[in-house]
Amino acid sequence: MKKRFGIALLGCLLLIFTTACGAGNDKxxxxxxxxxxxxxxxxxxxxxxxxxxxxxxxxxxxxxxxxxxxxxxxxxxxxxxxxxxxxxxxxxxxxxxxxxxxxxxxxxxxxDGTFLVAKEPKPDFTWDDIKGSKFLGQRVGGMPQMVGEYVLKQHDIDPHGDLNLLQNIDFANIPGAFSSGDAEYVQLFEPTASTFEQEGEGHIIASFGEESGSxxxxxxxxxxxxxxxxxxxxxxxxxxxxxxxxxxxxxxxxxxxxxxxxxxxxxxxxxxxxxxxxxxxxxxxxxxxxxxxxxxxxxxxxxxxxxxxxxxxxxxxxxxxxxxxxxxxxxxx
Missing domain, CATH: 3.40.190.10 (Periplasmic binding protein-like II)
Structure with missing residues (x-):
């Protein structure tokens, strides 16, 4: 009898302990x-x-x-x-x-979180410099590309008429494509943009976030x-x-x-x-x-x-x- 009672009591204590601990970790x-x-x-x-x-x-x-x-x-x-x-x-x-x-x-x-990065330094950059260039753009229909086109148009640049706009690269592969390819400009997020600048592979010359507003x-x-x-x-x-x-x-x-x-x-x-x-x-x-x-x-x-x-x-x-x-x-x- 005492043995059964002791087992039952131990079981109750374990149940109470488990329930109490569980309540504290209920996420x-x-x-x-x-x-x-x-x-x-x-x-x-x-x-x-x-x-x-x-x-x-x-x-x-x-x-x-x-x-x-x-x-x-x-x-x-x-x-x-x-x-x-x-x-x-x-x-x-x-x-x-x-x-x-x-x-x-x-x-x-x-x-917007992207920056305009150029292959070569552009100390006297103006948006007209982009005209006629090969521009590595973002995915069609995504916010980076839409904001990019919006900003270019605000500067009287037709993204599809004034540029050789490339949009066939997957988002994750855009930095590598810019680094190894012949595109003159690209839109990049941080920290990739700053890393490119530090390594001499690109130069941040403008911010699409500052240009496009809230x-x-x-x-x-x-x-x-x-x-x-x-x-x-x-x-x-x-x-x-x-x-x-x-x-x-x-x-x-x-x-x-x-x-x-x-x-x-x-x-x-x-x-x-x-x-x-x-x-x-x-x-x-x-x-x-x-x-x-x-x-x-x-x-x-x-x-x-x-x-x-x-x-x-x-x-x-x-x-x-x-x-x-x-x-x-x-x-x-």
């Missing part, structure tokens, strides 16, 4: 798909490394899906709960009459069904992102580089810091997660100018600011 796992691995997304990596997601009870499983199409496929098929990708992709999905819309709920970057370049989005079913988790996710945005705004480029170094192990920390500093100086990192209407309209204008706007989707159809505004409103509480 929501979220599959997060990023469209590419980019220094442009520094606040996201800060949110992970500084434990801001963990503070909100979220365990992030990050995957890099390498391309807008693949990222949206992952999101819509259930391979990801949240996607970090260009807002234009939500418009493309909407135009295909998707039953489950992709809703933009938190903005991460608010300018635009919701990369945002976090999720399916409308997920948002409706688990709004609280999306809210906690947004709180973590906003905490990271505030941290990035308050800290130096070097401090940020120290935190996100694990995501860019092949890049020297000095290059990371200088690249982050360049993004900070031109206001690329959004200071809060609210995607405003002016930015959305600028996005559609850029897409329309490039001939890639399939339909005029109202701001209210694909953008949810309620969660982000609530997060900002409660940040002091």
């Amino acid at each position: 929501t796992t979220l599959q997060l798909a990023e469209v590419t691995r980019s220094l442009f997304y520094a606040p996201q990596y800060v949110a992970i490394e500084k434990g801001f997601f963990e503070d909100e009870g979220i365990d992030i499983e990050l995957q890099t899906t390498w391309g807008g199409d693949k990222t949206m496929t992952a999101l819509l098929s259930g391979g990801a709960d949240v996607a970090l990708v260009g807002s234009e992709t939500s418009i493309y999905v909407h135009a295909q009459d998707s039953k489950d819309k992709a809703i933009n709920f938190a903005q991460l970057t608010q300018t 635009v919701p370049y990369t945002t976090f989005m999720t399916k409308e069904s997920f948002l409706n079913e688990d709004e609280e988790t999306v809210k906690r996710f947004t709180k973590a992102i906003h905490e990271a945005q505030r941290w990035v705004e308050a800290h130096s480029a070097k401090e940020i580089a120290d935190v996100i170094q694990p995501y860019f192990e092949d890049t020297e920390k000095e290059i990371l810091a200088s690249s982050i500093d360049r993004y900070k100086n031109q206001g690329s990192f959004a200071s809060d997660p609210v995607l405003d209407k002016d930015g959305w309209n600028n996005l559609k204008a850029i897409m329309d100018e490039a001939g890639e706007l399939p339909e005029d989707v109202p701001y209210e159809d694909l953008v949810n600011t309620t969660i982000a505004e609530e997060v900002i409103g409660n940040e002091g509480g």
